[in-house]
Amino acid sequence: MKFETRALHVGQAPDANGAVVPGIELSTTFAQRSPGHPLGAYDYSRSGNPTRERLEQCVASLEGGKHGLAFASGLAATVTLMHTLKPGDHVVCIDDVYGGTQRYFRRVAKGMGIRFSFVDFGAHAEHLESAMEPETKMIWLETPTNPTMKVVDITQTARIARGHTGVVLVVDNTFMSPFCQRPLELGADVSFNSVSKYINGHSDVIMGMLCLSDDTLHSKLRFLQNSLGAVPSPFDCYLALRGAKTLAVRMRQHETNARQVAAYLEAHPHVRQVLYPGLESHAQRDVAARQNYCAGGMLSFVLDGGLLESKRFLEHCSIMTLAESLGGVESLIEHPALMTHASVSPDVRERLGISDSLIRLSVGLEHIDDLLAELAAALDAAFSKTKCPDPVS
Incomplete structure (x- = not known):
């Protein structure tokens, strides 16, 4: 079956009553006919739930994987993955990574005795190879990265990982979604998604998902999913499953709009740089074209100004909502240095290029037409020669 068909049907066969949309199984516990012998496949919803299982099956299929595991948030999935490691193990992480991931790695997991190296290996595979150690057990990457949109060659990274025994390659696929990019097909061991974003697509669910094909690693993660207990509610799983049904049509329109927005911004005199994998000007455009099925709906751009102009610009946006997160049907715009990446130290932000002029x-x-009109008006207001009201401090 093609992607669109799998999104509608995998894990979603009509139930025993013939319902085309299977119901939400809200029960926390399940009856047993004899001690230790449940009536069906489930005994307690933390350990397994029919609605969650349907979602896990569907997203695993979309990612081209054998197994899927759903978690209460993207960071809950991250924490569970880190529990496959032990003190002294080493992780090589792409340097430009989601602020919440950076915070957890640098300020929490590090305290558990796990060591991290943050390396720019987007366009420099040799940097990754030189960072590998005998104790390296995991490579963690985003592609495109958040928020500077660096593209990493997944196939090349997987080749390096396979050259070192016992190294698991995890690819955060949140910015692309499985419609635009499927890391498992390119050699990754685990594809990670914040389901809160494109897979659900409606900004009303917090959830994370891990997809993989290795049976041994899946058994370990399934045990940790149950033991740590950071599982999503059945209702949220139902919403995410409903969202996944329209993922393909949504992503096509996200990309169509994003390409036009990127082209408009790139030609604007008050925009210094646009970072979007679909533009010819993107430094890793060839890699993106080779490994992505589409360029997606995420972009960043650098204003030809400073913090004052950035605040003015953002405060004159209304259709594009000033808010964190991404991947919803509505446009969301934000200032990484003050919002999603505020927990990243100023020196690291400066090194990564997360300046006061960067907008995501x-x-x-x-x-x-409405998006372009708002961009034009907000840019005019930000750079107007007449004095605008001072932005909120």
């Missing part, structure tokens, strides 16, 4: 935009499904 999740392009939604609004009519393109």
